[in-house]
Every structure is written in structure tokens, then in C-alpha cells.
Amino acid sequence: MRRYGKHTDEDDIRIRPGRRGTRPRTHIRPKHEDAAEGFVVTVDRGRLTCLVDGRTVTAMRARELGRKSVVVGDRVGVVGDLSGAKDTLARIVRVEKRASVLRRTADDDDPYERVVVANADQLAVVTALADPEPRPRLIDRCLVAAFDAGLTPLLVLTKSDLAPAAPLLEAYAHVGVRHVVTSQQELAAGETAERVREFLYGQSTVFVGHSGVGKTTLVNALVPEHQRATGVVNAVTGRGRHTTTSALALPLSDGVGWVIDTPGVRSFGLHHVDPSRVINAFPDLEPGTAECPRSCTHDEPDCALDAWVAAGHAEPARLYSLRRLLATRERREGD
Ligand SMILES: Nc1nc2c(ncn2[C@@H]2O[C@H](COP(=O)(O)OP(=O)(O)OP(=O)(O)O)[C@@H](O)[C@H]2O)c(=O)[nH]1
Ligand SMILES: [Zn+2]
Known part of the structure; x- marks a missing residue:
């Protein structure tokens, strides 16, 4: 069952009415036909980082968006200072219709859905074959979230140098999910990125996985120009990774497709799933x-x-x- 409550993100955009329509026409808020197209790459404490014509622009939501959330992956209309210069702040006045929404419920008991990423095509579930041990229930829950959102799942099994992939793959043989297996040797030889990229071409892929599975290693291999590590200042946001709870969209180096890294997933609330x-x-x-x-x-x-x-x-x-x-x-x- 879908819920359309106060807290969902599907609320119609409400524009505050003018005082009983008595305002002169010239004061009616412009429709922002001139808004530039932007793509939201990350969100941090109400500040949204958008790509606009290849420039990185910091923006905030315009008040007229009401309760409508703006999330990573959203295609938006942006107005104001679009120079991308330091200390400038643009305004997001429109959110384009989303092709997909990956949601989670904060907690299974908490019915309010939160959109995690918009417009993604795939969900890559990164799991180590050992160290840490695979958690099949967490994998299953990620698959349910993907199927519910209409995203194609991809299992990325890391650390095959430590344990074989066969037993886990056996458990997923009848689910019908594609997989790719990686190892330390392959990482060292620089072959991992190439092989995983084949699954990502032309797609927007969200990467999830709990701490220690090798997700950061993998994302760094896929998008080497955006090294991410705990505590290191991030090239896009200018802040340390530990301060952000948002996803981060990184362009694949060939320019076709997006890798959307997410902070360590501890849970994937599924209360909203139909x-x-x-x-x-x-x-x-x-x-x-x-x-x-x-x-x-x-x-x-x-x-x-x-x-x-x-x-x-x-x-x-x-x-x-x-x-x-x-x-x-x-x-x-x-x-
Ligand atoms: N043996 C082996 N180790 C790997 C492999 N991939 C990554 N690692 C190691 O696993 C450890 C965890 O990797 P990270 O990339 O930091 O893992 P993460 O999932 O991003 O974890 P957080 O940074 O805690 O979110 C590191 O020491 C990596 O070097 C692999 O294929 N085989
Ligand atoms: Zn039935």
C-alpha cells in the first residue's frame, strides 16, 4: 500500500497563494521559465550541490517547493547565481518528475518513507565473501528495496580471495539477480574497475553495503579521480566524509553513467514496501x-x-x- 501522508515526498507542490489575489499582476511570482537544468550530486545540511552546465553550484530549496524533498539524483530547475563561485547560493525552484525513487523507512516501525536517491536504474549490493561475513538477510532486504523501487539489482561480491563465492551464489540462483565477483588480486591488477564498469555503462547505479565490505575501495577504483576516505576532505562538498549522511553521485570517467555512493547502510527499513x-x-x-x-x-x-x-x-x-x-x-x- 502506498501512503500519501503529510510526510511523504509525493505531496503536490504548494505555492503560497497571494493575498486573496489582490496583489497586482506584476508581483505574481515568475514561473521560472528561465531556470537552468541542474543535477543534484549531494546534500549536506540543507545545502544541495548541483551540477549546472558542468559547474558545481551550491543551492537551497526555494520555499515554494513546500514539503517536496530534493534528493541526490534529482533533476532540478535552478535560478539565481549559477556561477559556482565561492559563497554563492542558488535556488532550486523545480524538481522534475522522477523516473524512480529508492526509498527506505527510517525504521520498520516508522511508517514515514524517505527517498534516498531519485532516478537511479540499478542497485549494487556490495557484500564481502568474508571479513566481514556475508549477511544474507541484509542482502535480501536490499533486493526487496530494489525490486520495490523498480531498480535492477546487481550483487557485487568482494574478497573472493578470502572465501569462495559459490555457496552464496547458490542461495541467489533462483532469485534472478546478476552478479560480479572481485578479489584482492584483481584489484591490484587494476582489472576490477573494468569488469564492474561493464555493468554500469549508461546507468545510474546506487552502491550500498555495510562497513568493511570494500565499497569505498570499489568506488575509488571505479571513479579514481574522486578518492573518498573517512576523514579526508571531499573534493565535491569540501567537507569531511564523516560529516555527511547523504549519498554522493560521481560521474563515471567515460562520462556515461553515475556511481552513487551511499554512507554505510546499517538498516534498510522496508515498512513502505508493496x-x-x-x-x-x-x-x-x-x-x-x-x-x-x-x-x-x-x-x-x-x-x-x-x-x-x-x-x-x-x-x-x-x-x-x-x-x-x-x-x-x-x-x-x-x-
Ligand atoms: N582481501 C581483500 N580485501 C579487500 C578487498 N576489497 C577491499 N578490501 C579491504 O577491505 C577493507 C575495507 O575496505 P573499504 O573499502 O574501506 O570498505 P568499506 O565498505 O568502504 O567500509 P567503510 O569505509 O567502513 O564504509 C580494506 O582494508 C580493504 O583494503 C578484496 O577484494 N579482498
Ligand atoms: Zn498471493
Whole structure:
């Protein structure tokens, strides 16, 4: 179920009405037809860093945007000082319709959705095969978030020099998700970036992964001109990484595609997830839901999928995989 509450980001843009329309016409706020096109690369305490005609411009939301949030990946209309010079501040007056929204709920008990990144195409879930141990439930929860958002997931399995990828890949064989495996040797040989980039070409890809999995190493290999490290001043924001909780969009060096790095994901609240959107990622099972009770979670005794699969229309392993993913919507200790 989608929620359109006070706190969602889908609110219509409200423009404060003029005082009973008594103001003279000339005082009506211009429609900003002259606004320049911008792309939001990061957000830090209300200041948005936008790329406008190749320049890095700092901007804030115009008041007329009301409650509408502006997030990394948004395409926006910007007015004001667009020189990008130090201490200038432009205004974001428009947010273009989003092709996709990756959301999370702050907590599973907290129903308010927050958009993490707009207009992404893919979600790269970075997992180490060892040190730290893979956390399949966290992977599953990331996949659910991706499917719900209509993003194509990509599993990036790092540290294959420490443990084999096969056991983990086995668990995902029936989910239908692409994967790429990397190792220390490959990193050292400079081959990792090339191989991972093949999956990123022309796409806007959000990278998630918990601390220590090698996400920073990977992002640095993919976008070497933007070295990121804890405590080091960031080239784009001019601030230390530890101070930002926002994602950061980095252009792939060939200029086609974006790597969107996110701060360490500790949790991926899934309260907002709609099972019918998750099942879109299982097109072989989807027709089997026709006989389901209304607003079926597809994880309940009356679900029609059991009979559909028993009748031989789809692989039991696929239904098992779907159910495993849907079950992760309930938070457990350790998520
Ligand atoms: N053995 C091995 N170590 C790796 C590999 N990739 C990264 N590492 C190491 O793993 C450690 C963690 O890597 P980071 O890139 O800092 O991990 P991160 O996910 O960004 O973690 P945070 O910086 O804490 O968010 C570093 O010591 C890396 O050198 C790999 O493929 N194999
Ligand atoms: Zn069902």
C-alpha cells in the first residue's frame, strides 16, 4: 500500500497563494521559465550541490517547493547565481518528475518513507565473501528495496580471495539477480574497475553495503579521480566524509553513467514496501497472483501462488525465493 501522508515526498507542490489575489499582476511570482537544468550530486545540511552546465553550484530549496524533498539524483530547475563561485547560493525552484525513487523507512516501525536517491536504474549490493561475513538477510532486504523501487539489482561480491563465492551464489540462483565477483588480486591488477564498469555503462547505479565490505575501495577504483576516505576532505562538498549522511553521485570517467555512493547502510527499513511491486521482479509467478485474495501479501495461507506452482506453472524454487524475500520485510534482531 502506498501512503500519501503529510510526510511523504509525493505531496503536490504548494505555492503560497497571494493575498486573496489582490496583489497586482506584476508581483505574481515568475514561473521560472528561465531556470537552468541542474543535477543534484549531494546534500549536506540543507545545502544541495548541483551540477549546472558542468559547474558545481551550491543551492537551497526555494520555499515554494513546500514539503517536496530534493534528493541526490534529482533533476532540478535552478535560478539565481549559477556561477559556482565561492559563497554563492542558488535556488532550486523545480524538481522534475522522477523516473524512480529508492526509498527506505527510517525504521520498520516508522511508517514515514524517505527517498534516498531519485532516478537511479540499478542497485549494487556490495557484500564481502568474508571479513566481514556475508549477511544474507541484509542482502535480501536490499533486493526487496530494489525490486520495490523498480531498480535492477546487481550483487557485487568482494574478497573472493578470502572465501569462495559459490555457496552464496547458490542461495541467489533462483532469485534472478546478476552478479560480479572481485578479489584482492584483481584489484591490484587494476582489472576490477573494468569488469564492474561493464555493468554500469549508461546507468545510474546506487552502491550500498555495510562497513568493511570494500565499497569505498570499489568506488575509488571505479571513479579514481574522486578518492573518498573517512576523514579526508571531499573534493565535491569540501567537507569531511564523516560529516555527511547523504549519498554522493560521481560521474563515471567515460562520462556515461553515475556511481552513487551511499554512507554505510546499517538498516534498510522496508515498512513502505508493496508486495505487488516486488512480484514484478518475478514475471513467471506474477500471472499466478490473479486468483489471490485482495491485497494478498503472497506470504499467507490463502495465497494462490501455492496452487499455481503445484500445477506446474512455475518453479517451486522461485516461489521459495519470493517468499524468502518477502519475509525479510519483518524486522528481526540483527537486521
Ligand atoms: N582481501 C581483500 N580485501 C579487500 C578487498 N576489497 C577491499 N578490501 C579491504 O577491505 C577493507 C575495507 O575496505 P573499504 O573499502 O574501506 O570498505 P568499506 O565498505 O568502504 O567500509 P567503510 O569505509 O567502513 O564504509 C580494506 O582494508 C580493504 O583494503 C578484496 O577484494 N579482498
Ligand atoms: Zn498471493
